[in-house]
Amino acid sequence: MTTAQRVVLTLLALSLAAGLMTGGTIFYRLSYLWGFVFFGGWLWSVLSLRGLEFHRSTRSLRAQVGQMFEERYEIQNKNRLPRLWLEIRDESSMPGARGSHVLTLIGGRSGRSYLVRTRLVRRGVFPLGPTVLASGDVFGMFPVERWVPTGEALLVYPTMVNVQTFPNPIGLLPGGEALRRRTRQVTPNAAGVREYSPGDALNYIHWVSTARRDRLMVKEFELDPLAEVWILLDAERAVQSALPTPPLPTLFDDFWRRAVKIPLPPSTEEYGVSIAASLARYFLRRRRAVGLMAAAQHTTLIPPDRGGRQLGKILEALALLEADGESPLRGLVETQARYLPRGSTVICITPSAHEDVYLAADYLIRLGLRPVMVLIDAVTFGGGQGLQDLAPRLSLLGVPTCHVSNGDDLEKALSSDTLERSRRNNHVLAA
Numbered sequence: 523m524t525t526a527q528r529v530v531l532t533l534l535a536l537s538l539a540a541g542l543m544t545g546g547t548i549f550y551r552l553s554y555l556w557g558f559v560f561f562g563g564w565l566w567s568v569l570s571l572r573g574l575e576f577h578r579s580t581r582s583l584r585a586q587v588g589q590m591f592e593e594r595y596e597i598q599n600k601n602r603l604p605r606l607w608l609e610i611r612d613e614s615s616m617p618g619a620r621g622s623h624v625l626t627l628i629g630g631r632s633g634r635s636y637l638v639r640t641r642l643v644r645r646g647v648f649p650l651g652p653t654v655l656a657s658g659d660v661f662g663m664f665p666v667e668r669w670v671p672t673g674e675a676l677l678v679y680p681t682m683v684n685v686q687t688f689p690n691p692i693g694l695l696p697g698g699e700a701l702r703r704r705t706r707q708v709t710p711n712a713a714g715v716r717e718y719s720p721g722d723a724l725n726y727i728h729w730v731s732t733a734r735r736d737r738l739m740v741k742e743f744e745l746d747p748l749a750e751v752w753i754l755l756d757a758e759r760a761v762q763s764a765l766p767t768p769p770l771p772t773l774f775d776d777f778w779r780r781a782v783k784i785p786l787p788p789s790t791e792e793y794g795v796s797i798a799a800s801l802a803r804y805f806l807r808r809r810r811a812v813g814l815m816a817a818a819q820h821t822t823l824i825p826p827d828r829g830g831r832q833l834g835k836i837l838e839a840l841a842l843l844e845a846d847g848e849s850p851l852r853g854l855v856e857t858q859a860r861y862l863p864r865g866s867t868v869i870c871i872t873p874s875a876h877e878d879v880y881l882a883a884d885y886l887i888r889l890g891l892r893p894v895m896v897l898i899d900a901v902t903f904g905g906g907q908g909l910q911d912l913a914p915r916l917s918l919l920g921v922p923t924c925h926v927s928n929g930d931d932l933e934k935a936l937s938s939d940t941l942e943r944s945r946r947n948n949h950v951l952a953a
Contacts, residue, residue, distance in 0.1 A: 526663040530560045563659030570657040571668050573601035574608075578621070578650060578673070586679040588784045591640045593650070595621060602630035609656040616640065616648035616676065643770060643784050645680040645795065645841045679837040681786060681796045685804040686937040689867070689894050689922045715739045749865045749892065750813060750826040751805045753836075755798045756851040756872035757791075757818040757843065763873065763905030764789035765928070788928050790873035790898050790906075791845040796932060797871050797896055802836045814839060815858055817849040823858070852878035855885055864890035873898040875912045883921050895923045896936075902928035 534556035541549035575598040585591050599605055605628040612621030621638045628634055651672035658665040715731045718738035731739040765788035786792050798814065805812045806828060813826035814836050822839050824832075851872050859868065868891050872879055879895070886893040895916055900906025909925060916923050926935045 524663060524665070526661055527560070530556055530563075530661075530663060534560065559661065560663070563661055563663045566659040567657070567664035567666050569601075569603060570605065570608075570659070571655060571666055573603070574599060574605070574655065574668075576610075576653065576655060576670050578653065580650070580674075580676070583674055584677050584679070585642055587642050587645055587681045588782050589642055591616075591642050591676065593621065593638045593640070594635060595623065595638060596633060596635040597625065597628065598633040599628050599630060604628060604630050605657065606660060607657060609654075611654040611656060612638075613652050613654060614648060614650055616642075616650075617644050621653070641782070641784075642678050644787075645678050645792075647675050647677050647842060649675045677838060677841055680792075680799045680840050681784060682800045682803055683796070683931075683933040683936070685800050685933065688801065688804055688936060714742050716742055749867050750811045750863060752813045752815060752826065752862060752866055752868045753798050753801055754851065754854060754868060754870045755794055755814070755816040755840075755843070756854075756870070756874060757794075757816045757845040757847040758850050758874070759846045759848065761850070761872070761874040761876075761900065761906065762790050762845045763900045763903035764791070765904045786932075788903055790900055790903050793898050793926060793928075793932075794845070794871045794873065795840050795843060797898075797926065797936065799837055799840050800932060800936065801869060801896075803833055806830075806833050812836065815854060816843055816847075817854045818843055818845060818847040821854075850874070850876075850878055852882040852885075855882040859886055859889055859891060862889070862891060865892065867892045867894060869894045869896060871896045871898070873900040873903070873906060875900070875907045875909050879912060880915050880919075883916055883919055887919060887921075893921050895921055897923055897925050899925060899927045 534553060537549050537552040537556060540546065541553060577596045577598075578593055579596070580591070580593045595610060597608065597610075606626065608625045608628060610621065610623045610625065612619050614621065618640055620640050623636060623638075625634050649672040651670060653670040655668045655670065656665060715728050716739065718727065718740050722740045726740040728739050728741045767787045767789075770784070786796055802812050802814065809828055811826035811828050812832060814822060814824040816822040816839075822843060824835055824839060826832075827835075851870060851874060855868075855870070862868070868886050870879070870882065870893060872895070875897070879897075883893045883895060897909050897913065899909055901908050913923055913925065924936060926932065
């Protein structure tokens with residue numbers, strides 16, 4: 523029983539007692555008043571959420587950190603009874619969600635709607651709900667609620683930066699091992715022809731074979747005999763470090779700016795995910811086949827492919843990834859690298875400075891692969907050990923390395939001159 527109910531019932535009891543003791547008409551009339559307030563409020567609360575329809579909709583369920591997410595809330599009152607007030611509470615786990623609102627004086631047979639804009643500051647998947655509709659009587663004696671279950675979820679991709687230069691995988695030498703693998707991408711290697719199927723692009727049609735066989739024939743392609751790009755993200759829990767996340771500036775609430783650059787949280791996990799996403803987009807824009815591997819609680823393995831669909835797959839996997847695995851980077855390399863084609867470029871992203879990182883790079887070289895190491899300095903994130911011992915040893919192997927520290931501009935760090943010099947040294951040693 524709420525406090526308001528106790529007060530009204532107490533006043534009702536006192537009025538009745540006073541009326542019985544004194545016989546005064548005024549006390550009986552007060553008793554009628556308090557009874558009407560109590561039972562009328564109960565009836566009003568019972569009817570307050572009946573006939574209400576609630577919908578929340580959005581244009582897209584895919585977005586990126588830094589973008590503005592727009593969502594529309596709609597309430598329809600199907601009854602003739604007006605609604606004095608209605609509270610809408612958004613119980614979504616999305617940081618900074620602004621869907622909660624209070625609407626007043628919703629007329630009968632009418633509706634209300636409002637638009638909510640939320641700046642996305644964290645990657646992940648966030649359910650759009652549940653939503654709570656709350657109302658009651660005028661005096662708040664009988665509050666009522668109705669839960670609207672979660673309908674959809676928003677997937678927020680990680681932050682990506684524009685990488686300008688990075689060691690580019692080169693093709694295999696003439697006479698080398700070709701990758702006899704069919705693909706729907708257009709490559710210089712036409713493997714044959716087949717009959718046209720609905721959905722095939724018109725520029726795939728081979729007109730000479732079509733004229734000869736008197737039916738539409740399309741070309742089939744094989745993957746180029748070029749180096750694949752594999753991105754290996756170290757998701758071992760033991761090597762991750764993080765500092766407390768500082769509050770974001772209020773300027774990110776400026777709704778007129780469609781997208782802003784949100785600073786990365788001071789976490790090796792977030793830096794690694796952002797680096798992996800940025801490099802995947804960099805190589806896919808250059809029409810390279812890119813794959814992803816990470817050993818979290820469940821191993822993530824995305825085979826290499828080209829195109830925008832492959833970028834979507836990688837970003838979705840990175841948005842959901844949590845660095846809570848038990849397998850170190852060396853374990854991931856030794857279990858998966860043997861299945862990679864010779865000549866492939868393997869980009870290892872790790873905050874670890876242990877001996878295992880050097881051994882993993884050496885193992886990749888002995889398999890005929892081309893490692894590139896992106897080393898995240900865990901010391902600047904409040905843990906781990908420095909890179910002063912590991913980096914020189916990797917340079918002796920001819921492995922290009924890139925150092926990233928907390929607070930660095932990733933666009934400049936991944937496109938740094940140091941990385942370019944390491945790449946040139948690698949080619950000299952290889953020659």
